[in-house]
Amino acid sequence: MELKLYDTLTREKRVFTPIDRSRVRMYVCGPTVYDFAHIGNARPVIVFDVLYRLLRHVYGEANVTYVRNITDVDDKINARAARDFPGLPLNEAIRKVTETTERQFHADVDALGCLRPTVEPRATEFVLPRADGKADMVTLIRQLIARGHAYEANGEVLFDTTSMPDYGALSGRKLEDQLAGARVAVDAHKKNPSDFVLWKQSAADEPGWDSPWGRGRPGWHIECSAMSAAYLGDVFDIHGGGLDLIFPHHENEIAQSRCAHGTPVMANFWMHNGFLQVEGEKMSKSLGNFFTINELLADWPGEVLRFNMLRTHYRQPIDWTVKGLEESWKTLDDWYWVAGDAAGGSVPAAVLEALGDDLNTHQMITVLHGIRNLAQAGNNKARGDLASSLRWLGFLRESAAQWAARRQTGAGIDTAKVQALIDARTAARAAKDFAESDRIRDELAAMGVVLKDSKGGTTWEVAR
DSSP, X not given: OOOEEEETTTTEEEEOOOSOTTSEEEEEOOOBOSSOOBHHHHHHHHHHHHHHHHHHXXXXXXXXXXXXXXXXXXXXXXXXXXXXXXXXXXXXXXXXXXXXHHHHHHHHHHHTTOOOOSBOOBXXXXXXXXXXXXXXXXXXXXXXXXXXXXXXXXXXXXXOGGGSTTTTTXXXXXGGGOOSBTTBOOOTTOSSTTOEEEEEEOOTTSOOBOOTTOSEEEOHHHHHHHHHHHHHOSSEEEEEEEGGGIIIIIHHHHHHHHHXXXXXXXXXXXXXXXXXXXXXXXXXXXXXXXXXXXXXXXXXXHHHHXXXXXXXOTTSOEXXXXXXXXXXXXXXXXXXXXHTTOOOOOOOHHXXXXXXXXXXXXXXXXXXXXXXHHHHXXXXXXXXXXXXXXXHTTOOOSOHXXXXXXXXXTTOOOHHHHHHHHHHHHHHHHTTOHHHHHHHHHHHHHTTEEEXXXXXXXXXXEOO
8 A cells, every 4th residue: 555644844745665664663752751641642642653553554563663752851850759759869759750650651541542662762761871882862962062063051062053054944944033932042152042952951959960061961852862863773764743842842853863963864754743622722721621631531431532533634733522522432332333342354445545645534434434334234344344443443442342331331320220210211101101201211311311212122321
């Protein structure tokens, strides 16, 4: 099959051809592990999990390397460590915080049906030169200084943005147009306002490493340049992340990596998922619409969150709503009913072709609905293909019975009481006591139960 991907750098969708078919390489910026990840953090995790699955399908599982880093050097982590473990040395406290929050993150994304990456490097393990010779931050900074792309000033090492003629190509920002602002710190010791920190000094109460420039810690951007090079080489196939990372993070990654290695590109494709809003507004704690993955998993199955995320094309903005979640749950109810216990078939070409068109998950879902209709009409091959496709995409991870039980008990409803009331209502209807029948229906409705009467009897579901 032909795979086409949109490249943010060249602003075009083109055919993906890996550098080496036996070693397809992808890097995605991972979490900063200081607290529970929010639902916006889940979008790149899910999007690039689908791409990872597709690449493994096309090139073979053993031939795809997916690296997603863990950022464990950050001021927010430092603050959390000092707050939660005031009696411990800072570095020990930071490790405790990051190990705990990393476990939380893994539990959440596992529940979303995401595969683990091939490698998950921690930033702190790539600061200093390594015994195994893999790329590290201090060595990269030394290379940048030696090549005339970085300089020391006021205890810091900074990247000289004017040393790279096409700096700003990813974001479309020209150096002469960049003014001091919230995302670009301006200090007197900088040669240019857009120059950014590669290494900074650490105070006694901050984590630090001994370096040629004194005790300090790396800037944010150099971390990913080192970790991607360590596992994927100087140039690799795909670099991904959220739209918010284009500038300054990915712009600066490109500058560091290309200038340190002397390469024309860092990655052949740059892919970015769109922003996420909640009920039409930007997610914010002040607005009361800030939700962690963990909080949402208490009310919604992980498969519902996953499907709801994939209903929108990854490059488009997504509006995360309760209505959308309800619709996603109903769709999965139907798919479990049709194919939950079906033996696997194969993934149809139409499903792969939809994904091959720049991960067009919206079109993929349309294709799956068509296969579902064939299955419902009695086509057993379609039923098997639907089951196989959904499992390959990270769905149907439970039996149909388990899913149905989750649906009924998810709202904390006493199923025995519901059945007793349904039996009483059936008896009232048989006795033509319609007032009592209506009263019981209303009582069930107040419990969050919707009744469905048919010739075969009465069934129920949780109202959402």
